[in-house]
Amino acid sequence: MGGTFDPIHHGHLVAASEVQSRFDLDEVVFVPTGQPWQKADRRVTPAEHRYLMTVVATASNPRFTVSRVDIDRPGPTYTIDTLRDLKAERPDAELFFITGADALAEILSWKDAERMWDLAHFIGVTRPGHELSGKGLPEDRVTLQVVPAMAISSTDCRSRVADGQPVWYLVPDGVVQYINKYHLYSDRQATWPRVDPTPKPPRQRQEVL
Ligand SMILES: Nc1ncnc2c1ncn2[C@@H]1O[C@H](COP(=O)(O)OP(=O)(O)OP(=O)(O)O)[C@@H](O)[C@H]1O
Numbered sequence: 001m002g003g004t005f006d007p008i009h010h011g012h013l014v015a016a017s018e019v020q021s022r023f024d025l026d027e028v029v030f031v032p033t034g035q036p037w038q039k040a041d042r043r044v045t046p047a048e049h050r051y052l053m054t055v056v057a058t059a060s061n062p063r064f065t066v067s068r069v070d071i072d073r074p075g076p077t078y079t080i081d082t083l084r085d086l087k088a089e090r091p092d093a094e095l096f097f098i099t100g101a102d103a104l105a106e107i108l109s110w111k112d113a114e115r116m117w118d119l120a121h122f123i124g125v126t127r128p129g130h131e132l133s134g135k136g137l138p139e140d141r142v143t144l145q146v147v148p149a150m151a152i153s154s155t156d157c158r159s160r161v162a163d164g165q166p167v168w169y170l171v172p173d174g175v176v177q178y179i180n181k182y183h184l185y186s187d188r189q190a191t192w193p194r195v196d197p198t199p200k201p202p203r204q205r206q207e208v209l
């Protein structure tokens with residue numbers, strides 16, 4: 001499952017868990033994006049923070065792992081490269097790519113979209129507020145899957161932190177604590193690519209989380 005994960009939330013985790021169970025997958029690999037080129041118009045938290053929050057969020061599930069392939073590859077992140085890198089690491093694996101309804105609707109705008117179908121089977125999952133459709137996509141390479149509705153977005157989580165609202169139970173507890181520890185989102189200063197996951201001294205605004 002690829003994503004910017006800024007931050008990872010329970011919508012991502014429920015979707016991944018549901019698809020793992022439905023398709024009896026051995027492993028769900030969470031792949032945080034390096035440079036999400038279709039989000040170039042907004043600030044994105046340094047990749048190292050997003051990667052570490054994803055590790056924290058998935059650590060307790062033995063079937064969940066996190067890959068660095070996208071954050072270690074220079075340049076814009078393209079799923080065609082993600083799939084090639086994962087296939088190179090796991091030559092015998094059958095790959096499935098999990099994507100939400102909103103992302104699936106844009107998939108034909110992705111780089112080399114027509115070449116992706118040979119590399120993985122795509123699972124489009126339901127997401128509140130978005131219509132799930134496989135229209136225009138190859139039927140034998142795309143499966144639509146209903147998952148429990150979680151009306152959560154990373155955008156909303158970031159806004160809540162910035163506004164001093166809680167994100168408890170929208171994201172895993174460890175992610176709340178990670179956000180608090182590194183003061184993410186509270187002052188909107190964590191901009192890519194200035195990566196500095198070094199703990200900063202505690203500040204007054206800690207109590208907002
Ligand atoms: N609540 C959700 N339910 C189902 N799928 C989701 C949900 N949130 C995100 N996804 C899917 O997870 C993948 C990664 O999403 P992403 O990291 O961009 O999260 P996001 O909440 O959409 O972020 P943002 O609000 O910053 O755009 C995408 O395929 C997206 O469609």
Ligand SMILES: O=C(O)c1ccc[n+]([C@@H]2O[C@H](COP(=O)([O-])O)[C@@H](O)[C@H]2O)c1
Nearest residue numbers: 002003004033036038077078079110111
């Ligand atoms: O390959 C592309 O051109 C492409 C364009 C936009 C998004 N993606 C991938 O789609 C996944 C979800 O992306 P996002 O931006 O919604 O978090 C993530 O793995 C991205 O790398 C891929």
